[in-house]
Amino acid sequence: MSWEIFTRKTRRSGSPAITFNKLGRLSLNKTATTTFEKDAVEFVLLLWDAAKRQVGVKPITRKDARAYRLAYGKKGNGAGFSAKTFMDYIGYDYSESRSCPVKWDEGESMFIAELPADFLIKNRQQKLLAVGRKS
Numbered sequence: 001m002s003w004e005i006f007t008r009k010t011r012r013s014g015s016p017a018i019t020f021n022k023l024g025r026l027s028l029n030k031t032a033t034t035t036f037e038k039d040a041v042e043f044v045l046l047l048w049d050a051a052k053r054q055v056g057v058k059p060i061t062r063k064d065a066r067a068y069r070l071a072y073g074k075k076g077n078g079a080g081f082s083a084k085t086f087m088d089y090i091g092y093d094y095s096e097s098r099s100c101p102v103k104w105d106e107g108e109s110m111f112i113a114e115l116p117a118d119f120l121i122k123n124r125q126q127k128l129l130a131v132g133r134k135s
Contacts, residue, residue, distance in 0.1 A: 016104065018057070018113050021097040024084025028057070032102055032111060033079040036070065043067035046086050047110070053117065055090070057102070058110035091121045 016032035026046075028036070036044075036059055045067055047056030060067055068081040087094075098119055102111040 016102045016111065017099050018055070018102045018111070019097060019099040020087060020092055020119065022094050024082055024087050024094075025080050026057075026083045026087075027078055027080035028102070028111070029078050029099075030076070033072065035104060035111075036079060037072070041070060043069055044081070046083060048086075048090055050090075053115045053120065055113045055115060056105075056108065056110045057113075058108070090115075093119060093121050 014031060016035070017029045018032065019027040019029070021027065039059065041059040041061075043060050043063060045056075045058045045060055045064065047058060048054070049056070068083060070079045070081055072079045098116075100113050100115060100119070102113040104110075105112050
């Protein structure tokens with residue numbers, strides 16, 4: 001019998017990352033979640049910069065009608081929340097789940113992810129940019 005080496009499909013990232021999944025959830029990996037765990041963050045705000053295709057995930061200390069409640073993984077492996085309406089708003093392409101790196105911005109006190117163009121539906125992205133120019 002000849003052996004075949006199995007190639008892992010999921011890689012554990014040592015760098016902070018966010019995953020946008022096909023079901024409308026955003027998930028932060030363990031490395032990113034650690035930043036929120038140490039301050040016992042329960043809620044986050046989502047911010048969007050259409051011109052730069054950047055998503056901001058900002059922890060807040062008080063409940064806010066615009067906030068999303070973080071759900072921490074029972075095994076301590078990350079945190080996530082449902083954000084389908086946000087993903088619809090930015091024009092996320094639900095054809096597959098995708099991950100990208102996030103960076104902690106000390107000045108803004110939030111994680112920032114720059115989304116590659118292929119994360120978004122092209123026509124929706126152009127429409128958001130046009131709306132952004134009018135304001």
